Amino acid sequence: MKLAIVVGHNSASQGAVRRDTGxxxxxxxxxxxxxxxxxxxxxxxxxxxxxxxxxxxxxxEIERVYSEVDAWxxxxxxxxxxxxxxxxxxTGTETLSxxxxxxxxxxxxxxxxxVVALGLRDRGIRTRAAExxxxxxxxxxxAPAILVEPFFGSSPVGNQATDEETEQERLxxxxxxxxxxxxxxxxxSTLTGSRTVSAAETQRTAQAVQGQAGIAAGVAAAxxxxxxxxxxxxxxxxxxxxxxxxxxxxxxxVLAATVVQRVMSDRIEEARVDxxxxxxx
Numbered sequence: 001m002k003l004a005i006v007v008g009h010n011s012a013s014q015g016a017v018r019r020d021t022g023x024x025x026x027x028x029x030x031x032x033x034x035x036x037x038x039x040x041x042x043x044x045x046x047x048x049x050x051x052x053x054x055x056x057x058x059x060x061e062i063e064r065v066y067s068e069v070d071a072w073x074x075x076x077x078x079x080x081x082x083x084x085x086x087x088x089x090x091t092g093t094e095t096l097s098x099x100x101x102x103x104x105x106x107x108x109x110x111x112x113x114x115v116v117a118l119g120l121r122d123r124g125i126r127t128r129a130a131e132x133x134x135x136x137x138x139x140x141x142x143a144p145a146i147l148v149e150p151f152f153g154s155s156p157v158g159n160q161a162t163d164e165e166t167e168q169e170r171l172x173x174x175x176x177x178x179x180x181x182x183x184x185x186x187x188x189s190t191l192t193g194s195r196t197v198s199a200a201e202t203q204r205t206a207q208a209v210q211g212q213a214g215i216a217a218g219v220a221a222a223x224x225x226x227x228x229x230x231x232x233x234x235x236x237x238x239x240x241x242x243x244x245x246x247x248x249x250x251x252x253x254v255l256a257a258t259v260v261q262r263v264m265s266d267r268i269e270e271a272r273v274d275x276x277x278x279x280x281x
Contacts, residue, residue: 001183002046003176004074005033006065006137008081008147012054016084018153020163025153029080035172043180048072059136066141075186076106078175079137079147082162084154091155092121095148096134099127102144102186110178114150117174118161123149144186148175 007029009015015025033049040047050068052061069077083090093114097107107125115122128147130139138145150171151158162168 001044001075001186002048002073003040003179004069004072004077004141004143005036005047005049006069006077006079007033007049007051008079010052010054010061016082016153018082018159019088019156020159025081028082028153032080032168032172035169036175039169039172039176043176045176045180045183047176048074062136062140066137066145069141069143074141074143075183076102076143076179077141077145078106078110078179079145081147081149082158083149083152085152086154088155090152091157092123092152093118093150094123095125095146096138097125097127097146098135098138098144099129100144102182103138103146105185106144106179106182107146109182110146110148110175113174113178113181114148114171117170118150118167120151120158120161 007026009024009026011026014027017024018028021028030049030051037047037049050065052065054061056064066077083094093111095107095111095114097103104125104127111122111125128135128138130136134147137147151162153159162171
């Protein structure tokens with residue numbers, strides 16, 4: 001499965017700032033993204049990091065980066081941020097979701113793991129419409145998307161929970177752990193390697209081989225036996241000359257039956273694929 005990590009903000013507009021180090025969301029989360037990439041192999045997840053390039057305004061930047069995520073074929077995306085507030089008392093961990101079933105499933109798993117890793121107040125999951133703040137990131141791409149706000153950079157408590165390298169490592173691991181858990185219940189984005197589709201193909205091959213062998217053996221045996229028996233009867237011996245045509249007719253019937261079986265198998269597989277695609281949406 002493929003996970004796209006989108007670093008929040010960009011080099012021109014870097015977002016909120018940590019009060020302890022002065023690092024922006026863009027800088028701090030760029031480092032967190034590299035940690036996630038390094039740990040991803042432990043979970044069997046392919047990770048690629050994407051950055052918003054400045055130019056054209058917020059909406060255009062979001063559309064551009066998520067079109068890159070789509071082109072890569074991501075199964076899900078996580079956009080990295082941290083919160084900021086005028087009051088130092090604001091604290092906690094929250095995750096934004098588009099509200100679709102797969103986005104919510106991913107948000108629930110990642111939110112739970114981040115709360116455990118950082119030990120901050122659970123601010124829960126918040127859904128955003130496309131036109132709301134943060135909604136563009138959640139609705140622009142095809143893949144289920146979430147946006148994480150693990151802590152407040154304006155909060156001494158939040159900064160203390162994320163200032164050590166071991167704590168940042170735990171946060172990166174939490175995002176991957178939550179994603180891996182959610183991926184277990186995601187439908188496949190492609191049916192390549194599907195056991196159902198593979199079995200259907202094997203069945204079709206077996207039917208073809210069996211049908212051809214059956215035709216050859218059955219018709220040959222029947223024709224040989226019938227010709228010998230008919231030629232032994234003086235009154236009807238001339239009918240033996242018609243046996244090749246009868247054999248061809250039998251072959252046609254068997255071939256038609258084989259084609260019908262294949263068509264039925266194809267229709268079953270098409271229905272399976274259709275159900276799969278409905279599950280993804």
